[in-house]
Amino acid sequence: MDMPLLMTLFFSILPISELRGAIPYAVSQGMPLMQAALVAIAANASVPLIAFLFLGSLHRLLYRVAVYRRFFDSIVVRARSKVHEKVEKYGYWGLMLFVAVPLPVTGAWTGALGAWVLGLSFRKSFLAIAAGVVIAGVIVAALVALWGAGAQTIFFKAIR
Known part of the structure; x- marks a missing residue:
């Protein structure tokens, strides 16, 4: 497996x-935009599985x-403060929209953690978060298509 893909x-x-960060990085390393978007979306959509698995088991041990x-x-x-308001008002659609906005602290991790804290159904949360990840991926890919790999400065400050 090559390093840019990893x-x-x-x-x-x-x-x-x-x-x-993954899509602009991949494109800056020469990966085709479509491949970068598909890889990033698939990996990022797996986050709720990782988060719920961790929160359901290892968390109980570490919380001590x-x-x-x-x-x-x-x-x-x-x-809780970021996700609760959206979920209260819009249900699982709110969770999806929260994750779909490609800004810091509105991604799959915060969505999964918020869903877990609020006691939401794993299955419905996973579907909502995965749909939000797809939307965010399309938005980021479109911005990268317009501005190139430098589009990551829209989402992050340059690290020097």
């Missing part, structure tokens, strides 16, 4: 970048550790 997969499942508990509680407060 890094695209990695960036797609990383909470800080998700597909917002004070440092983890404080860190996790602060993330939960943020996720």
